[in-house]
Amino acid sequence: MFASGKCLCGQITFEVATAPIRMAQCHCEQCRRSTGTGHIMQAFFKREDVAIHGETATYKSLADSGSERTRHFCPTCGSRLFAENTRNPAVIGIAAGAFDVSDWFKPMVNLYASQRPVWDVVDADIDSHAEM
Numbered sequence: 001m002f003a004s005g006k007c008l009c010g011q012i013t014f015e016v017a018t019a020p021i022r023m024a025q026c027h028c029e030q031c032r033r034s035t036g037t038g039h040i041m042q043a044f045f046k047r048e049d050v051a052i053h054g055e056t057a058t059y060k061s062l063a064d065s066g067s068e069r070t071r072h073f074c075p076t077c078g079s080r081l082f083a084e085n086t087r088n089p090a091v092i093g094i095a096a097g098a099f100d101v102s103d104w105f106k107p108m109v110n111l112y113a114s115q116r117p118v119w120d121v122v123d124a125d126i127d128s129h130a131e132m
Helices: 029-035
Strands: 003-006 013-016 022-026 040-046 050-053 057-062 068-073 080-085 091-095 109-111
Touching: 029 040
Parallel strands: 022 109
Antiparallel strands: 003 013, 013 050, 022 040, 040 091, 057 068, 068 080, 080 091
16 A cells, blocks of 8 residues: 545545556646635546545536546545546546645646745746646
């Protein structure tokens, strides 16, 4: 097992078998509103390498590309946990803060930098894109 994690109340737990295929920080309006912060940090994994225990609640919305994005959260404590996109259903994004230990996490890319609030400081060494 590579990593494990859970929501705030522990009702939803997960394990990941392998290292992430990508790690990103996103500042788009949807990610900012869904987290209540200036961005979300996610590690992306092959869906087949992730085991989720417990029932999540979901919220679906359209991405800029027109694909459907499903956000998963705990129905009890509200913790934002996972995200899936119909454009690439074989991949799942997991919120970096949901892992039990996340010292391995380092975003590889900063997305929607054009929508980043001025107060949300980012690492200048990360590859940054104005949009997706």
